[in-house]
Amino acid sequence: MADITKEAVQQGMDSFMATFGRVPDNFKLLAEHAPGAFAGYGLMRSFVMRGPEAGGALDLKTKELIFALLDTLAGQTTGAKNHAAAAMRLGLTLPELAEGLVQVLMVGGVTTWNLTGAAVMKHCAELESQGGE
Template sequence: MTDVTQAAIQQGMDSFMATFGRVPDNFRLLAEHAPGAFAGYGLLRGFVMRDRAEGGALDLKTKELVFALLDTLVGQTNGAKNHAAAAMRLGLTLPELAEGLVQVLMVGGITTWNITGAAVMKHCAELPPEG
């Protein structure tokens, strides 16, 4: 494995740790069995998940919300829950989340709510208050 690939893998791992506090099992599996693919993903994730202070155009709360909504649209419930919870930790409110999930419903139909959106809303409504 090249030094560049190893550095990209580490950047991806560091990005997950900074935003989620852990590397999800599916991504650990990818890094183990397809390190080059994870390295590429790590570079993309490292670029996208920069807060404004690190040169990102959008703040992390907005990026986490966007990922939660996109994951909801494609039926990726676990990812949507994780990203929505991360956005909540960064200050997203339940009314903001609900409004975003309704936008997904408008684009993707009621099935997006029934399969993923409702689970995301319930998960975030049950999170302990920050502080």
Template sequence: MDITRAALEAGIASFEATHGGVPDSFQPLIRHAPGAFAGYGLMRASLMRGQEDGGALDLKTKELIFALLDVLVGQTRGAKAHAANAIRLGLTLPELAEGLVQCLMVGGITVWNLTGREVMEHCEAIVAERG
């Protein structure tokens, strides 16, 4: 198997393990720029290892960091997905709120208004559904 195919498979497996599947936004990249997805996939597969597999940070923390970085750059869809993954991994709403306040402090109230509030409300709904 060539290295690009192996990297593609590693990236897909990484998304499946941590997100339940490859997000739709990556499908055109897989179809039309498989080498680019392969590179991204290798980086992601290496980063998104749990501590039991040699990762330094636990997956909950990595998902929270991704959520907060996405909030800062206005990537609402990604922020909601990563925050939801973090909640499923045990992140609490107060922990998420503290992180979102850090984003507000760094990026200003606009960061909250454009993305932070939606992320918080999305995760509130997830927690409420659990009961």
């Protein structure tokens, strides 16, 4: 593996650790078997997941909410739950999440709510009732 790819893989791993606290198993698998692809993804992720103090335009709470909403629209329930929980750790409220999920419902239809949105809302409500994760 070329040095530039190794550096980009490490940057992607570092980005996950900094914002998520771990590297998800599916991304570890990608890094192991397709390091060039993970390197490209990792560079995009480290660019997007910069806070304003590091040159990012949006705060991390907003970025996590956006990922949760996009994952909901795509039907990626696990990712949507993980990103919504991360946004809650950064201060997202249940009313804010509900508004965003309703926007997804408006664009993607009631199926997005039935397949993913409701599960995300329930997951985050349970997290809040437990006092966090």
